Structure formats: C-alpha cells, structure tokens
Amino acid sequence: MTADPASQVQDFYRDRSVFCTGATGMLGLAYIVRLVLETPVGHVYAMARGGEKRMWQVCNDYLPREQVEALQKSDRITVFDGDITHTNLGLTDDQIETIRDKVSVVVHAASTVNLVKPLHEVADVIIYSSLAVADFVLSLRNLERFVYVSTAYASTFLRRDMQGNVIGSDAVIKEKVHQLRSIVETAEAELADIRECGTTPEFNFADYLYPYSYAKNLTERLLISRFEKHGQSDRLLIFRPSIIGPAEKLPCPNFEIAGSTPVTTFMAAAIMTPPLSMCFASPLEDPTTATIDEVPVDMVVNRLVVHTAYSSSGPVHAASGRDARVKSETLWLQAIAMRSWWWWRPTGAWTSKDWSAAGVCKLSRLFKVCGCDFVFDQAKSEAVWARMSQGEQETWPFWPTPADEDKNHVLGRERALRLLCDKFASRTCLPA
Template sequence: MWEFFSQKTIFVTGGTGFLGSALVLRLVSQARPKCIYLLCRGGKHRAVQKWQKILPKPMSETLISSDLITYLDGDIQEPNLALPPTSLTLLKTTTEIIIHAASSINLVDPLHKLSQSIIGATERLAHFALSCPHLHRFVYISSAFANSHLYAEASSRAAVDISVRETLYPLHPSSPSSASPSISTATICIELQSRGTTTEYESRSHDFPWPYAYAKHLSERVLLQAFNQNRDQSPNHTHDAFPNKLLIIRPSIFGPAQNFPYRGYSVPLSTPLTTIATMVSLTPSIRFHAATRAKHPDTEVTADEVPVDVVVDRTLFHLAYGSNGIVHAVCGERGRYAFKELWDDGMAVRKMPWRLRMTWLDVDWHSPRLHYIARLFVLYGMSFNFSEERTVELWDRVPEEQRQGLNIFKDCSRGFGLLDRKEDMRVCARALMSYFGYPKWIGSLL
C-alpha cells in the first residue's frame, strides 16, 4: 500500500506526540512522499527535542536527518495556524492529505479549556482543508469514546456491554432544558465559545465520562457539518465531493506498540491503563469502591486497549485504500482485557503492606462514594464492544502480498503484561507523587 503515498504532500499535526511520532516515522521509513509538512510550536528545534526524548537514537536520527520533512513553526489554536502568509499559501496550494493528530488527552481538563485545543483547533483546520484545491483526504484522529454517552443512554438499565458501531450517534435530549435537535452544531459551538460550556452538555452531565469525550463528539459533528456543507462546491458534484474526503479514525485506549517502531514503544502518561495501574498499585487506600451495572464484574467489565502501531497502520491502511467516513482503531471484541486480568496484574506489582479491597457499587459514576481513581477514569465498571467491521471487510479484500508487514489487528495472544511497563510506571509514579502529594517513599515501591 506504500506506493499510494509516493510523491504525495502530507500535512501532519501532532507529529511529535506518542501517536504522531510513530506515524511520521512509519511514513519516512516505508513510503516516499514528496513532502511531510510538520506543524510544531517551536519548529524543528522543538521537534528534535521531543523525538530525542521519546525515541531511541537511531529512530530519532532517522526523522531528524530526513529530507522529506518540512518543519512549520505554528500553532493550531491560532488564526491561520500562526504561520506567515507565504508559508500558509504554500501549504494550502500543495497539500493533498491532512492528518490531524494533535489533541489534548487530559481527562481532568474542564470543557472550557478543551474548547480551543480540541474543538476550535479542529474547526479551524477543517476550514483550512476545505480551501486546499488539491485536497484528497482530511484524516481526523478522534476517540472511540466520543460515543461513550451510550452507556448511560442504554435502553436497558441492565445493559453492561455496549455495542458501538462506526457511526455518529446523536445526543437524545433527556430533559426540557436540553438543546433542541434543530439547533445547529455551529450555534452550539458559538455558545461554547461564549459560555465555556453548552446547554446540551450541562443537561447531560452524567452521560459523558469526561469533558474530553464530549469534546471529541462535538468535533466530529463540526467536521461532518463542515464537509457536508461544502458538498455542492465540488465541481460537477463528482464522487470525490467533500464528504468523501473526510476520514475519522477512532482509537480506543492507547497502549504500547506491539511491533513498530519497536515492541513496547510508549511515552509515559500516554497509555492510560498503565497510568491507572500505577495509581492503583501506589494508592495508600485500603478500600477501592467502583461503580458498575454488571452482576459479574470480574468477567463482564472489559477494557479495549489498542497498540499504538495498530492505530498508525490502520489509519494509513484505510487512507491508502480510499476509505472515508468513520473507522474504529480498536483491539476489538476478542482482544479486550477482562477486569480481573487487569486487577490481578495491578495487585501483583503492589508492594503496600496492606491489601486493597475491591468493592463494586451500583451507583452513578460520579458518586462521591467512589474511590477518587474510579471517579477520575470512570471506565472502571463499564464495557464497550467497538465494531471493527469496516477494517475486517477491507482486510478481506486486500491481496495477501499487500498485507505483509502491516499491524492492522492486535495480537490477542499477548496479555496485558504490566511487568513489561515498569519503566513507564516509575515515570508515572513520580508525576503522581507530585500531583497527589504522595510521600516520596511510595515511589520506591515500584
């Protein structure tokens, strides 16, 4: 599939982060694009610093020495991307593929703080993309949890494993104060900019586990509206109209790589299950209360963690073979971890002199009765079955020789492997000690 990218001009945001670094390295190593424009605050100097920090020297040098990368010192949160007119014009007139991978992943930040870093930046980049005369695809890295409100909206209160298809689920007003379905996404975004929140979000405060999930949901709506509104601007209304140029990739919970750029590749604090396991192993608490509907949480509660290289290759795979619309980048039903496996791994590395006792409660996920870790991550007690039907169908159509070397699916034979993440856990521990004020001796327990 790599020949698809030959002589293509690709514009990437977030190219120095956990996902973006692996994606840019994959393109540089396997393909021969004409140019990769990399937007980074601080330009090449800052990009080099980040890559040298998170990648082994041979891999960082591959990126730093590549003549395929053109660095743009800009900011997706600023008008015109904070680029000078000449750079902006060159970018606009030559770009064929845009991969928007830059995003906050902070689950604590309130909605008003995320409104610019996620929603505003995405809207700004969408309008830029629609002005590019040679645009082939706009790829947005969203989140599978953009539809996490479905858990609270399940028709059966007993529903535990929530099926999520590769589509955008609308928000169903739950009270008279909810936003009317007739109110446009643009109007909701204006309200968000002026108030720092929205009526529909306030009236649904228990439906999304974090503001981050709602921000991703609204960003998808912004993109779908923007690209659909430009449908009639495509010359002769061809099959390559603007809606067909949008590809939304939804990763689940990011995990360490299974193969590329090397097995176990990770960036501290970028793999949430590692962070959760670190918090559980270090908390001085005696009891851990979490919320669930499940009657048998040990086996019914699951977590979908996808290796970062699966997200990279699945994104490029769908891009190369012309997919549009929404695609899940997930481990899938077979690859999910049961809660008991995660909990047992966490307890195996816990060195506290007392046990942490787990108790499940049938309460709201924001209940003050819950342990602070359960309130923060919320995913304790839930289970989502994210469809990956579109990837399976495409994979079955692609000839065997073109599949070689691709990481499209998670290797389900590998377990959680928390012991292999000890170095990441130590970095997490230092950050957590500072954030929560844990005594320093706790960090020595890892």
C-alpha cells in the same frame, strides 16, 4: 523500505505531501516514522509546539538511534513550530502557503487527552481548534483526504431509564455518527451554547464518560456539516482509535510516551494511591465483566495509513476487538501487585452507585471507562483488510497479536510506569 508491486498504499503515498499536527504526540510520531521509513511519501510537514528542537528531542528520547538518523537523513521531514490554538495555527504566511500549495493529505492528531477538565476548557483545544484546522484544510488546492483523529469513545454516552438506572455501558458502538437528537443542525446550536454558556443541554442530558468524549462527538458532527457544505464529505475520514497502548513492534517494541497511554496511567495511579480499600463504580449487572479496549499504537498507525490510502471516509474504528479486550479487574490486580510491601495492598470492591457517589474511589471517577464493557464495531477495517494484498497485510497488520489469558500487562511498561509513579509521588493527589 521494500516495495510491494501490488500495493495501493505505496501507490497512494508516492511523491505525495502530508501535513500532520501533533507530531510529537505518541500517535503522531509513530505515524510519521512509519510514513517516512515505509512508504515513498514525497514530504511530511510536521507541526509541533517547540518546532524542530522539540521534535528531535522527543525522537531521541523515545526512538532507537538508527531510526532517528534515518529520519534525519531522509530529507523528507520539515518541522513547523505551530500551535492549533493560535491564529493560522501559529504558522508564518510562507508556511501556510507552502501547505496550501503542496499538501494533499492532512492528519489532525493534535489534541488534549485530559479527561477531567470541564467542557468549556477542552472546547478550546478540541472543538474550536479543530474547526480552524478544517477551515484551513478546505482551502488546500489539492485536498485528497482530511483525517480527524477522534476517539471510539466519542459515541459512548450513557442514558438513564425511567427508574434512573444507567443504561448503555455495554453497548456495541457502530461506525456511524451517534447523536442525541435526530436533527443534525443542533451541532451548530450546541457550539453556540458552549461559546455563550460553557455547556449544552445535550451534554447535560446524557451521561458522557468525560467532557473530552462529548467534545469529540460534537466536533465530528460539526466537521461533517462543514465538509458537506463544501461538497467534500467524501474526503473526510473520522478516525476513532479506542484506548491507545504501547506498540507491539513498531516503531520499536513497547514504544510508549509516558502519559499518553491511559492504561499505563491507570496502573501507575493504582500503584501510588494511598487508600487501603478502593471502591469502583459500574452500572453493569456483573461488574466483573468490565473490560478495557486497548489497541497497540502500531496497529492504530497501520489502519490510519491504509484507510487513508484506500479512500475510506466517515467514522472508522481502530480497536483491539471483542476477544482482545482485557478485564479491568486484571489490570488493577496486576498494578496492585507492583506496590511496595510497606505501601500495603488495598482491597477492591464494586458498587452500582453513580461515579460521583460518596465512597467511590477517585481512581474510579478518573477512569470511569474501567466500569464499562463497550464493543467497537470494525466492519470498515474488515472490509479493507479483505481488499489488501498479502504483501500489504504483512507490512500493515491490523489486528493485535492474541494475548495469553495470564499475560502480565505490566511487562514492557516499566519505564513509563516509573516516570509516572515518580511524577505522582511529587503530588498530593492523583493526576488531573
């Protein structure tokens, strides 16, 4: 680790204790590696189901040996066996007291990424658990920053015009809290509706891409309300990555945990899907303009580390940007080209019908976002980037390296694709 004398990042993390949930997830693991090996952080308390054994197993599976050894020798990581869905996060009283007494930064990265489970099922992991984490965080004696890892797609709900046409699939999403109604207090009413009925009028009114994204949206609003009531709204950072992809460089080139990168999962599903033709739904006037905003995990981690150090608050996007998005058709065609010769190569077509309409392929229903063209505003990252020293910009780059138009997006994903294809081959249907 090389110190930058002009680094606000180094100054912020020096001797500080950090608590991170979801430590064995792709984002959580990449974050911890960078934090321990690139900053003078005092200590990291990492929480993961399966505890220390599971943590080091994942590290050994996905990280270079020298990095694993460096992490173990640092003596700055303590792994807690916990579960966000359990009382007190599944931690012991001593562990709770240690965090409450020593930690000043909490990153809540644990979450389901299941896109098809109904709202009442994802609510347990996303909404209820996040509120429990927040209540605990608000009891910390030296709280400086609570980072809730949401998603840039939390505000990508669609609407219908008077003719029933879907609108909003090509919207520019701002770094603010988007809500269906103007009354903030409806968040608590929506929470009560989910507990009682398993759904809400707001969720049924708007055309959310997934129950997952609505759950993230509601959680954002509930957290804002709770932190405002405690006079701590300036300590809440709602961090919104777009679609997280394999790393460019760190913790190692093409770092990826199979099943954690939606684009790789989409490509694997396209390779393994039996049909000879696939029909994709899109409300866009020209579906061929549909894009995927995938951002390398190391760019996401860099922004997470820096925005926390620079005291950013409220919603902050971490996306690839307008010019770095990839056309959905490109990803599909490159995946189809990987199919074995005896497995056929299906034809593809677009339709303006609803995703649930007859004839729309299951792949389109699972990955609705591939029929959209969202642009995520990144004004806050642009502002922080302008304040960073040259040394910080070199150590913590925000922007993905521009890709050639003819880039093959399969390259670097081969290991994850093989694992996912083998997994799908053992099923009679696409991933749930």
